[in-house]
Amino acid sequence: MTSTVRVELGDRSYPIVIGPGLLDSPRHYEPWLRGRQAVLVASATVSGLHGPGVERALQPSCSRYLRIVVPDGEAQKCWETLDRLHGELIAWGADRRTVLLALGGGVIGDLVGFAAATFQRGVDFIQIPTTLLAQVDSSVGGKTAINHALGKNLIGAFHQPIAVLSDTETLNTLPDRELAAGLAEVIKYGIIHDSAFFAWMEAHLHELLRRDAAALTFAIRRSCEIKAEIVAQDEREHGRRALLNLGHTFGHAIESLTGYGAWLHGEAVAAGTVLASTLAHRMGRLSSDDLGRITRLLEQAGLPVRPPSLPLDGWLTAMGRDKKNEGGRITLILPEGIGAASVNREVPANTLEALLSGR
Amino acid sequence: MTSTVRVELGDRSYPIVIGPGLLDSPRHYEPWLRGRQAVLVASATVSGLHGPGVERALQPSCSRYLRIVVPDGEAQKCWETLDRLHGELIAWGADRRTVLLALGGGVIGDLVGFAAATFQRGVDFIQIPTTLLAQVDSSVGGKTAINHALGKNLIGAFHQPIAVLSDTETLNTLPDRELAAGLAEVIKYGIIHDSAFFAWMEAHLHELLRRDAAALTFAIRRSCEIKAEIVAQDEREHGRRALLNLGHTFGHAIESLTGYGAWLHGEAVAAGTVLASTLAHRMGRLSSDDLGRITRLLEQAGLPVRPPSLPLDGWLTAMGRDKKNEGGRITLILPEGIGAASVNREVPANTLEALLSGR
Numbered sequence: 001m002t003s004t005v006r007v008e009l010g011d012r013s014y015p016i017v018i019g020p021g022l023l024d025s026p027r028h029y030e031p032w033l034r035g036r037q038a039v040l041v042a043s044a045t046v047s048g049l050h051g052p053g054v055e056r057a058l059q060p061s062c063s064r065y066l067r068i069v070v071p072d073g074e075a076q077k078c079w080e081t082l083d084r085l086h087g088e089l090i091a092w093g094a095d096r097r098t099v100l101l102a103l104g105g106g107v108i109g110d111l112v113g114f115a116a117a118t119f120q121r122g123v124d125f126i127q128i129p130t131t132l133l134a135q136v137d138s139s140v141g142g143k144t145a146i147n148h149a150l151g152k153n154l155i156g157a158f159h160q161p162i163a164v165l166s167d168t169e170t171l172n173t174l175p176d177r178e179l180a181a182g183l184a185e186v187i188k189y190g191i192i193h194d195s196a197f198f199a200w201m202e203a204h205l206h207e208l209l210r211r212d213a214a215a216l217t218f219a220i221r222r223s224c225e226i227k228a229e230i231v232a233q234d235e236r237e238h239g240r241r242a243l244l245n246l247g248h249t250f251g252h253a254i255e256s257l258t259g260y261g262a263w264l265h266g267e268a269v270a271a272g273t274v275l276a277s278t279l280a281h282r283m284g285r286l287s288s289d290d291l292g293r294i295t296r297l298l299e300q301a302g303l304p305v306r307p308p309s310l311p312l313d314g315w316l317t318a319m320g321r322d323k324k325n326e327g328g329r330i331t332l333i334l335p336e337g338i339g340a341a342s343v344n345r346e347v348p349a350n351t352l353e354a355l356l357s358g359r
Numbered sequence: 360m361t362s363t364v365r366v367e368l369g370d371r372s373y374p375i376v377i378g379p380g381l382l383d384s385p386r387h388y389e390p391w392l393r394g395r396q397a398v399l400v401a402s403a404t405v406s407g408l409h410g411p412g413v414e415r416a417l418q419p420s421c422s423r424y425l426r427i428v429v430p431d432g433e434a435q436k437c438w439e440t441l442d443r444l445h446g447e448l449i450a451w452g453a454d455r456r457t458v459l460l461a462l463g464g465g466v467i468g469d470l471v472g473f474a475a476a477t478f479q480r481g482v483d484f485i486q487i488p489t490t491l492l493a494q495v496d497s498s499v500g501g502k503t504a505i506n507h508a509l510g511k512n513l514i515g516a517f518h519q520p521i522a523v524l525s526d527t528e529t530l531n532t533l534p535d536r537e538l539a540a541g542l543a544e545v546i547k548y549g550i551i552h553d554s555a556f557f558a559w560m561e562a563h564l565h566e567l568l569r570r571d572a573a574a575l576t577f578a579i580r581r582s583c584e585i586k587a588e589i590v591a592q593d594e595r596e597h598g599r600r601a602l603l604n605l606g607h608t609f610g611h612a613i614e615s616l617t618g619y620g621a622w623l624h625g626e627a628v629a630a631g632t633v634l635a636s637t638l639a640h641r642m643g644r645l646s647s648d649d650l651g652r653i654t655r656l657l658e659q660a661g662l663p664v665r666p667p668s669l670p671l672d673g674w675l676t677a678m679g680r681d682k683k684n685e686g687g688r689i690t691l692i693l694p695e696g697i698g699a700a701s702v703n704r705e706v707p708a709n710t711l712e713a714l715l716s717g718r
Contacts, residue, residue, distance in 0.1 A: 079438045083507070090509040095684050118477070120682045121502065121515045122595070143480065148442070150449040156480045157516060236481070323479045325454050 001217065005224040007140055008232045009160060016139055016164040016224050018217055023050055023128065023167045029058040032126060032163055036097050038062035039089060041112045043104035044072050046130050049173055054103055054128065062099075066092050070108065074260045077111050077146045085115045099124045099162070105131035105178075106138045106265065110153070113144030117159035127161045130170040132182025132216075133266050136189075136223035139164040141231045141241075151321045152252055152260065158236060166224075168216050180302040181266025183208060184247075186219050187297055188273060189226045192243045195339030197222050202293070205300055242324050243341045246333040247273030250307065253318035257310050270303035279347065279355055280334040290338050315356045360576065364583040366499055367591045368519060375498055375523040375583050377576055382409055382487065382526045388417040391485060391522055395456050397421035398448060400471045402463035403431050405489050408532055413462055413487065421458075425451050429467065433619045436470050436505045444474045458483045458521070464490035464537075465497045465624065469512070472503030476518035486520045489529040491541025491575075492625050495548075495582035498523040500590045500600075510680045511611055511619065517595060525583075527575050539661040540625025542567060543606075545578050546656055547632060548585045551602045554698030556581050561652070564659055601683050602700045605692040606632030609666065612677035616669050629662035638706065638714055639693040649697050674715045 002019030022028050038058055042051050047069045059065055068088055070076050089098070102112035102125060109127050116125035129135045145156025171179065186208075190198030200218075201208075207215035227244060234241040250272030254263055263271075277294045280286035299305050316330075324331040326345070330352070335341045361378030381387050397417055401410050406428045418424050427447055429435050448457070461471035461484060468486050475484035488494045504515025530538065545567075549557030559577075560567075566574035586603060593600040609631030613622055622630075636653045639645035658664050675689075683690040685704070689711070694700045 079442055083438055086507055086514055087509055090507060090513060090680060093679070096682055097685050118514050118516055120513060121504065121517055145480065148445055148449060150446055154449060154479060155445055155477050157477055158480055320452070321449060323455055326456050 001213075003217065003221055005221060005228055007160075007228040009142075009235055012142070012160040014161055014163055016166060016228075018135075018166045018168065018220050018224070020167065020169045020213055022165045023170070024053040024057050026057045026060055028165055030061045032124075033058055033061035033099055035063050036099050037064045037094060038099050038101060039066045039068060039092070039094060040101045040103055041068045041070060041085065041108065041115070043070055043076075043108045046104040046108070050103060050130065050170060054101070058101070070111070074107055074147070077107055079146065081111065082115055082118075082146055085112070086119055089115075089119055094119070094123075096120050096123055099126060101126045101128060103128045103130065104134075105129065106134045109134050109138045110143070110145045110156070113142075113159055113161065114146055114156055117144050117157035122159065124162045125159075127164045129164065129166055131174055132171055132179055132220070133185060135166040135220050136182060137185045137227070139166060140224050140227040141244075142235070147260070152256060154321070154323070166220060168213055168220070171211060171216060176302065177264065179209070179211070181264040183301040184266035184270040184273070184298065184303050186223050187294075187301065188244075188246050188269065189223045191273070191294060191335050191338055192246050192333070192341040193226045193230070193339060194222070195337075197226070198293075198297070198338050202297055205297065209301070239343070242331070242343050243333055245324060246335065246341055247271075247276050249319055249322045249324065249330070249332055250275045252322060253315055254307055254310070256318045257314050258308055263304075263308075267304050270298045270301075271305060271307045274298065274305045275307060275355060276332060277335055279332070279351065280336070282351055282355070283334070283347070285334060285336050287337070290335070293338060294335070309358070312353060312357050316353075360572075362576065362580055364580060364587055366519070366587040368501075368594055371501070371519040373520055373522055375525060375587075377494075377525045377527065377579050377583070379526065379528045379572055381524045382529070383412040383416050385416045385419055387524055389420045391483075392417055392420035392458055394422050395458050396423045396453060397458050397460060398425045398427060398451070398453060399460045399462055400427045400429060400444065400467065400474070402429055402435075402467045405463040405467070409462060409489065409529060413460070417460070429470070433466055433506070436466055438505065440470065441474055441477075441505055444471070445478055448474075448478055453478070453482075455479050455482055458485060460485045460487060462487045462489065463493075464488065465493045468493050468497045469502070469504045469515070472501075472518055472520070473505055473515055476503050476516040481518065483521045484518075486523045488523065488525055490533055491530055491538055491579070492544060494525040494579050495541060496544045496586070498525060499583050499586040500603075501594070506619070510677075511615060513680070513682070525579060527572055527579070530570060530575060535661065536623065538568070538570070540623040542660040543625035543629040543632070543657065543662050545582050546653075546660065547603075547605050547628065548582045550632070550653060550694050550697055551605050551692070551700040552585045552589070552698065553581070554696075556585070557652075557656070557697050561656055564656065568660070598702070601690070601702050602692055604683060605694065605700055606630075606635050608678055608681045608683065608689070608691055609634045611681060612674055613666055613669070615677045616673050617667055622663075622667075626663050629657045629660075630664060630666045633657065633664045634666060634714060635691060636694055638691070638710065639695070641710055641714070642693070642706070644693060644695050646696070649694070652697065653694070668717070671712060671716050675712075
């Protein structure tokens with residue numbers, strides 16, 4: 001039941017292997033680690049759950065092995081933790097052929113990916129995402145980052161993994177709230193690119209919520225395919241790739257203004273997607289029927305569809321820092337029906353302000 | 360008298376413009392900055408000397424402008440300064456189309472280049488190197504880096520500038536010791552790649568030392584051409600590019616063990632080049648005549664040709680951290696005559712230890 005999505009990026013292409021029971025299987029590590037040094041970096045909780053299994057599976061392949069455990073939480077995506085990782089790699093004797101393995105959710109993927117991007121100007125890394133969000137989002141596209149005190153993900157690099165292992169069994173221990181947060185991104189792929197996939201989600205949401213393995217595998221696979229297709233067209237996010245950020249400009253502002261961690265990323269994206277869809281509706285680009293379907297599916301997935309109450313100037317300042325902006329102009333992704341979206345730099349200020357003021 | 364070397368790296372190709380009086384001339388900035396935001400980052404001393412001229416020249420082109428001054432010194436190549444730069448960029452409203460300009464020596468080029476590589480996952484930058492070392496070395500190849508407490512340049516990225524402006528007039532205010540340090544790298548290019556250029560240096564060293572503009576322009580141009588040719592063949596330093604590190608494994612160890620700053624980088628490279636040449640001679644790969652010519656030219660340039668007295672275990676630990684190493688093995692570049700060099704992973708331990716023990 002293992003299936004593979006190949007992300008096509010020339011000499012930076014890599015496979016995403018999806019299925020149950022991958023982590024414990026030596027054959028998924030051997031081609032990448034043969035005779036090389038390997039450093040597993042895992043978040044504390046995930047290390048306890050899956051660390052021993054991964055270790056047993058990878059140790060036969062590599063020449064030397066180190067495990068580094070990072071405390072749980074978004075706060076670890078910072079210079080201090082990155083500097084500590086680099087220090088441990090240097091002290092241990094890691095070199096340019098050493099492979100880093102990131103075992104955990106999006107925080108670990110972003111942090112270890114950026115550590116790999118910047119250690120000795122770039123070493124290989126393998127992602128082993130253990131949340132639905134990381135499996136459908138950060139596993140494709142090579143975005144790595146840490147946070148700056150002034151904003152999320154503002155410091156980072158594009159650095160592709162050499163392989164991704166998405167083990168669906170890791171989702172069995174994922175809290176409901178985090179499963180729902182991952183579904184926000186899955187639903188997003190349907191909205192921006194694939195109306196049939198959106199309709200499939202409407203029909204199969206219950207199976208996803210009860211963690212049916214086949215339904216999850218399909219949803220992860222289709223999400224990765226859509227993201228891989230968009231990223232292959234625009235690796236460095238100069239154009240089309242920005243569509244993947246539907247709901248994210250609003251979402252990042254929510255995360256930033258409520259203090260990172262209060263809202264999960266996927267929860268903020270869900271509320272942000274409804275805001276973007278409402279804006280698109282008011283601008284005459286999205287029917288009220290489609291706005292209703294989007295809102296309903298997110299709500300049925302257990303996600304918030306209304307933003308917290310925040311002051312207008314807070315919204316505008318936080319959104320003004322978004323990486324997609326150019327020349328001081330706020331850039332927003334808006335759905336155009338279900339299955340298509342567009343990049344907008346010309347949203348009327350009063351329409352946006354009315355929306356953010358709850359009017 | 361302005362001349363241009365083009366570094367060919369596909370869609371990351373860029374020009375190096377070399378000559379007197381470039382900094383004050385708006386036409387060298389206009390093609391790159393037109394309508395974009397520009398942030399000039401300069402080291403304190405250089406900012407005082409050249410900042411106003413650069414500012415006057417670039418301001419007509421850009422839409423908005425900010426100058427950031429960084430204190431002098433290698434100590435600035437650290438997370439703390441990088442984080443401060445990123446913070447100032449964010450607070451000012453820099454976006455993905457903002458261009459950073461690095462005005463100063465190698466420290467500023469490495470630091471600002473890495474800031475550009477990691478800000479919002481990569482923005483454009485222009486190098487304006489004001490030391491001979493930076494003009495002949497860091498202006499080609501896209502290496503950017505900061506230091507880690509455990510070693511020099513261990514954290515960084517490959518990130519090519521969009522243009523380099525090497526103004527030979529900036530060398531008029533360069534201290535003699537720093538001019539000599541730059542010559543160490545110029546001499547290196549002759550040793551590893553071009554015996555005729557080496558012979559030209561032997562004949563024209565006096566002109567370089569008295570800062571004859573035509574001689575300097577030729578030396579910078581030829582150095583950049585050689586480096587560009589090697590880098591174009593091996594952008595990510597998987598093979599041939601390592602030749603550029605002749606003398607650097609020893610040199611980095613000297614800089615690290617004496618405390619960064621006591622020896623200038625070029626001085627450490629000069630002593631390291633003599634060590635590598637001596638080793639090559641003892642291994643039967645370099646004639647005593649060629650060893651003599653290399654040592655003499657470096658000495659006549661005013662450079663140290665003997666390392667400081669350091670304990671053997673210190674040497675070996677510091678050299679064991681070099682980025683070129685693979686699988687725990689020390690990698691050295693050794694000259695094979697004048698005009699050619701090779702990568703060596705098989706230097707006999709006792710030969711190396713005898714050399715480092717001063718025997």
